[in-house]
Amino acid sequence: LPSPANIDIRDTVKYKEVMKQYGLGPNGGIVTSLNLFATRFDQVMKFIEKRQNASKYVIIDTPGQIEVFTWSASGTIITEALASSFPSVVVYVMDTSRSTNPITFMSNMLYACSILYKTKLPFIVVMNKTDIIDHSFAVEWMQDFETFQDALNQETSYVSNLTRSMSLVLDEFYSSLKVVGVSAVLGTGLEDFFVQLSKAVDEYER
């Protein structure tokens, strides 16, 4: 989906300069850049308000290192600012090709669940790179508890009763989720994505 960004954080904050100016390492640089951006976020909000009639959806791309956004004060501020004014939906993008290991998958899903509790917003899981590998294995794991457990037991025996209990928790989690498989490269799955997105917006409105 080739679309240039309307607002590029690089216009407001320059990452490398922030690092130099404050004498920070790469993480510190990203966090501080986000902080600086957050202080100007009201401008972004105004921009969104102005364009409300022109665009149906506003997509916000968050930093690649997820903790920077989900576990920082700035990320929280930005999320809450958006959610209190506009219907907001969290889109959790997963790399399908890197989630074929049931342990990785479970770890990823638990983390997604943790974000759900943080934001308390409707949630869509997008499994990207379906051009490399189809996401039906994941859907099966999410719909059939036993197949997931079997796959998991083959990988590990680490505290198996705990992981079994965790799988049951995840089972509940899946029922509150929407899942879509897409391929950003090929552009497939996007129709379904927008359908789920509309449903998610309805959820928000309830």
Place this chain on the structure above:
Amino acid sequence: LVPDIRELIEVDDVMEDDSLRFGPNGGLVFCMEYFANNFNWLEESLGHVEDDYILFDCPGQIELYTHLPVMKQLVEQLQQWEFRVCGVFLVDSQFMVESFKFISGILAALSAMISLEIPQINIMTKMDLLSKKAKKEIEKYLDPDMYSMIEDSTNILKSKMFKKLTKSICGLIDDYGMVRFLPFDRSDEESMNIVLQHIDFTIQYGEDLEFKEPKEYEEDKSALVDEYFQDHVDE
């Protein structure tokens, strides 16, 4: 006598390398993989260790644990060198004060725990920085019957969407002590002792899982603690 990975490789250098051309994420991944291919450097840097706790301060990015085999390789290597390994998961207590956030923290801890498959202790840090009211709030969540203790002013937690899920998570926390969070206050020696005791106990527990000859290894008790997910609070 602290080995610093920057003696081996630095993200800045990697990012500036023209032939590689990485951004901050790519640079980090490259460094981690480089580290994993050079464990002999670590072995030399550690030198001779006996009966010491060694702390590894690890990056906070979860992708490094879930999408790369590097940390797992490190754990396996350390175990091959006969270290006992325990994970310590740190979350700033200020991020855990509200019931939703607390549950969020637990889930993140679980997420990390199963990635590495080693015994893990979860710690809420900086308890000394919390207000009295905040401390009381958190104490509620440390209660054994968690679900009934959870209050929620927004009523979302017990709403249709969240109720069953919240209940099952609380059940998990109640059933498994391993999942609980320990409070940590740097200024309070007792809290530090409690954490240390838990770590010792956990390492023994790990021993039961992996080594079948516990008595023999009692003297050679070189323990190793992985410290990771260190949250940096915005200053």
